[in-house]
Amino acid sequence: MHPARHRSYGERARGWLARTFDWRLVRWLRLGEAQQAWYLRRLLPLLQVDLVIDAGANVGQFADLLRRRAGYRGALLSVEPMPAAARQLRARFAGDAHWALAECALGDHEGRDTLHVMRGHELSSLLVPSMAATDRFETFQAIEDEVDVELRTVDALLEEHPIARHARRIYLKLDVQGTELAVLRGAARSLPRIDALQVEACVVPLYDGVPPYHALMAEIESRGYQLSFLPAHNYTQMPDMVDFDAHFVARRRLVELGYLKPGGPA
Secondary structure, rough: OOHHHHHHHHHHHHHHHHHHHOOOOHHHHHHHHHHHHHHHHHHHHHOOOOEEEEOOOOOOOOHHHHOOOOOOOOOOEEEEEEEEEEHHHHHHOOOOOOOOOOEEOOOOEEEEEEEEEEOOOHHOOOOOOOOOOOOOOOOOOOOEEEEEEEEHHHHHHHHHHOOOOOOOEEEEEOOOOOHHHHHHHOOHHHHEEEEEEEEEEOOOOOEEEOOOOHHHHHHHHOOEEEEOOOOOOOOOOOOOOOEEEEEEEHHHHHHHHHOOOOOOOO
């Protein structure tokens, strides 16, 4: 039976009151961030997540949201290949006993690769920037440096890193600027341990070879995950939405928790 049907009359009444009087002051530009914090504050305990992997950690924006707004206090592994950003992460989270850093990029094989460090450091990528579809971010896509970085797979990282080796209920956040599909292919052995994930899906390509959002979402769904949540996107991207965050939960986990029926349609 679906968990919503187990609620008592008192729980339903409290839910109705909460929905009716759920008024809050939110900066419109930060609406998506507020929604994401609300979602994660509920999802991570529900799934009993024991490790969050923050792939594409940059300088810790998502990690800060987890700690400060989503209330997550468990193990957190930041993955960031850009040396300057990695230094900021170490300084920012040095006092966090449940935090660790893997200074590398993620992909579908082990080795080395070139990171294109761009003027807008959040856009830095293993892929070459492209203005073929839009020049909206041309200034920020200017390459300022190219750095040789270590390339790891999620599978190898989870098997070897001390903070990840024994985790069994993992949340994977991917903000890797166009290489999400490659990272997923390098996580094939780990998918039974990854209960949920989020990706930044591309609508307007900013890099050469980046897959469109529908191909990425189809790939994720084919690997046993179901779309769970779509927070508000950056409203300044109107009418030409560039990208958006999409959250998925493993169907097997939804079955275990009673949200889906066993053997139901995928």
